[in-house]
Amino acid sequence: MVQKLKLEELNRIDVETFKKVEKIPLIVILDNLRSMHNVGATFRTADAFLVQEIILCGITPRPPHREIHKAALGATESVDWSYESDINTAIRDLKSRGFEIIGIEQTTGSRMITDFTIDTAKKYAVILGNEVEGISDEALPNIDSFIEIPQLGTKHSLNVSVCGGIVMWEFASALK
Template sequence: MVHKLKLEELNRIDVETFKTVKKIPLVVVLDNIRSMHNVGATFRTADAFLVQEIILCGITPQPPHREIHKAALGATESVDWSHEPDINTAIRHLKSEGFEVIGIEQTTNSRMITDFSIDPSKKYAVVLGNEVEGISDEALNHIDSFIEIPQLGTKHSLNVSVCGGIVMWEFAKVWQ
């Protein structure tokens, strides 16, 4: 007989173990995200896929906050994160650490994520932009390349946390 697994049957690791487990070489950069729900959901997804770190830039809200926690369900305690007021400082630092910086944005130079080859020997940082404006104009020229997610319907964009989840999964698949 099929049944839903109970929490204790999922064999999830605790926060202390999570901190010691090898992470995938992926950093998620949130550029001026307004919604605390999007921030919390991004933390929760980053926890699920063992993302190395989240960098909160500009006006992006920071934990601890009740509204972030509602979506994160504790992932703000497991996933490493930092705040950087200036997106370009964050990008410069990531590049100095050997990360290739990928903007998730519809641009004149973007490629579909299905056409982007993820090299498992590289470290990546993905930048997710503001819910209305996208990635800030001042950051565009500092990003190495751009990818977008194919969309077949009438809308021209996805929710930031949904987009982030798709992108994190595409990168996580390479290292699993």
């Protein structure tokens, strides 16, 4: 008979160990998100896939906050994060450190994530945009590539944290 594992049987690392473990060369940028739930869920997923860092930009809510914590379940303590008011400043800094900047956005130049080759020799930063407006218009010219997730139904977008989870999994699968 199949039984669910108890928490202590999952052999998860603690926060101190997490801080020391080698991360995948991926940074997630949250550009003007409104929802604290989306921010918290992104932290939790970043923890699950050993993402290097999250950069919160613009109006994106920042920890500590009760509503972020409800979805993050402590991942704001394990995942490194920083705040930058201007997304283009964050992009310039990351490019100077050798990161390729990937916008997760439906654009005239975007490719399906299934057609994007993740190069294990590169470092990446992916940008997730606002729940309604997407990535800030002023950031678009500074982004190296755009990818989107194939969708087959009637809706034209996914929830930001769901989209982020799919993207982080794709990068983690290729970069681990």
